[in-house]
Amino acid sequence: MKLWGGRFTKPTNQLVDEYTASIRFDQKLAAFDIQGSLAHVAMLAKCEIISQKDADTIAKGLKIVAEKIENEEAELTEANEDIHMNVEKLLIDEVGAVGGKLHTGRSRNDQVALDMRLYLRDALVTITELLGQLQQALYTQAQQNLDTVLPGYTHLQRAQPVLFAHHMMAYVFMFQRDMERIIDSWKRVNRSPLGAGALAGTSFVIDRHYVAEALAFDGVTENSLDSVSDRDFVVEFLADASLIITHLSRLSEELVQWSSAEFDFIELDDAFCTGSSMMPQKKNPDVPELVRGKTGRVVGHLMGMLTTLKGLPLAYNKDMQEDKEGMFDTVETLKGALALFAPMIETMHVKKEKMYEAVAKDYSNATDLADYLVVKNIPFREAHAIVGQTVLYSIEQQKYLLDLTLAEFKQFSDAIEADIYDVLAPKSVVNARNVAGGTAKNRVEEQLKQAEALLEANHTWIKEKSTILQKLTLDK
Missing domain, CATH: 1.10.40.30 (Fumarase/aspartase (C-terminal domain))
Structure with missing residues (x-):
């Protein structure tokens, strides 16, 4: 018998179970689901909706369930549909019927909205950490190449010479915009929807603000209908992620070009390249190529989410189950790309003489x-x-x-x-561009100074949010 099966006279068709179950992918939410449930049950006791004794029993059981899931000792089944019902079933198996009191005053609709926000909030901190590491690698390359002159291009035709440091700083500021977008999105992600119920709230006198504070949210969502049907925060993340990976793809294209014999401006470290099964001389820039290829995947998830939402009436609809796989895949794709890019840029060998030779043999002056x-x-x-x-x-x-x-x-x-x-002379041409934001050496030094302050501010924000989330994990 399913936990919601009281109204039904026969079991669901097995094909329906298999088709509608989300446990294959939403098990990623397990730790966050339990984190939210611990806050919820504490609130139920505080509001005297359940006894403190029952709340303690449930909390203890939830922690045992969390440990079993983490150690892969718990069986998560499609018969229980999703992570929420699986956790509740495991809890009841652990502590008995009292475990059924956990769901008092909430619905899976507000529960999943909460879990998604907790998951994404955690992912945003990780992504900003990785993005900051990439910015630092680009910044370091700029510092080390303040006298390296590179052909600048428009239409992929040599246009005017620039400092290689100037080129690197273009990406530092490009990724800074990405960083600022993610940081700004935090205030929209970091609001608690729990207490919205299925769509209209709950008849129990709960304390939504208590749960929000316990989970380090900045506040609660304002409208119960909107709370359970809102996936704007997912769309916003997918849009931000699409821009980040598009910027990575642009940089990837340049790394691929610069690594070729035709350009020969850089050499990527062997640790970030692969060879050919047939041609022994080959050294292929597979990492930037694959990142460039995965851009379409991330942008596709954005288009998919927008299309899913476009025709949905208020409030929750089963269509919204499609919000997870694209978001999960985008998080993992982006984390993987950023984790590789920072050390790849850091270890990249810049062929200064080749760059200068190219500038000296063109008409870019x-x-x-x-x-x-x-x-x-x-x-x-x-x-x-x-x-x-x-x-x-x-x-x-x-x-x-x-x-x-x-x-x-x-x-x-x-x-x-x-x-x-x-x-x-090439260096005279470069230094003649002595305007704010220009490629003259003194102007690039100004950019480095500006970036230093931005990177420090980013680091402070990341450290603050990491500390908050780490404390929550320890408290749990």
């Missing part, structure tokens, strides 16, 4: 020749045309701009003098 002519009082549009003709001539002569003689330069403009060679 052409804009500086145009700017030079503008300083000589030539209108920019005219200067642009002069430089275009100069570049065309250089290509025909199989030369770069710095290879031209002064006489050759003067074919196109008498305004060009001998100081042009200093102006067009």
